[in-house]
Amino acid sequence: MASVHGVAQKARSATRRGVSNPWLEFLERVGYVMRGVIYAVMGVLALGLALGIGGGATDQSGSLKLLTGGPTGKALLLAVVFGLGAYSIWGFVRAIFDPLHRGRDAPGIAERLGFAWSGVAYAAIVLFALRLLAGTSQAGSHDSAQSTIARILTVPGGQWVAIVIGVIAIAAGLAQLVEAARATFKKDLKRFDMNRVEKQIVDGLGRFGMLSRAITFGLVGWFVLQGGLHRDPNQVHGFAGAFIFLLDQPYGRPLLGMVAAGFIALGLHSFACARWIRLLGSRP
16 A cells, blocks of 8 residues: 555656646746737727727637737747647646645635636637647637537536536636635735836736626626526627627626726736746745
8 A cells, every 4th residue: 555655656746847847837938928918819809899999809719810810820829739738737737736825625625626627728729729720620700608508508417517617607707806806816926026016016917807807707607507597508608798798788888998908907917927927846
């Protein structure tokens, strides 16, 4: 039994050394940059829609398609594949090795499960980028959340799965609202490398960005919940649908403008994380 435990410990140590490789950590920081670009593009497009000067409502996949449609598209796609691929791995690293010290109590476990989900979600974006590289992605725009729930509703018990996903997404929105209020993300940064002004700017960007993402996550969760309750995938919408919903409300333009500006702030905060985030090999 002791030998089995020793083998497991050696395997864990070897894995930890592998995921703290300097090259992987460099790519993880590139991943934060690419994540920031995608969020910022979503915010800029939604802000243009709110101001009535063009723009549009899109999600991460739509933002990625827009970014990579030009002559440098393939180079950008490669950067996305390597950067967000490493960022996806970082999600699992945060969940398994807990370099951000979330702990093993119930709130800590919940956050670490959220990190694992982030790893899955960004792996899906990487797969989408690979399909773009291969030229096999579907043309035109589509709502990935709607199509996913539509597939789930066709399987036995799919209605309950959709309901659970909706509830989890709403809970994730509420958790991000708490994070925006408490600015818990501050402890994830190497603040000893930041001056006072940098701390204030990064904290403000993080709070504002988390607030906007909390609103959109909550709305997406509500849409998914309604789709599950009524077995109707047409009621399900992703980020793009959430932006349009906000625009259609009373005072919709300023409301969408605020949320869009928050997504731009979230992108800028991601750039700051690329510089100051504490990765597995970082000093405490």
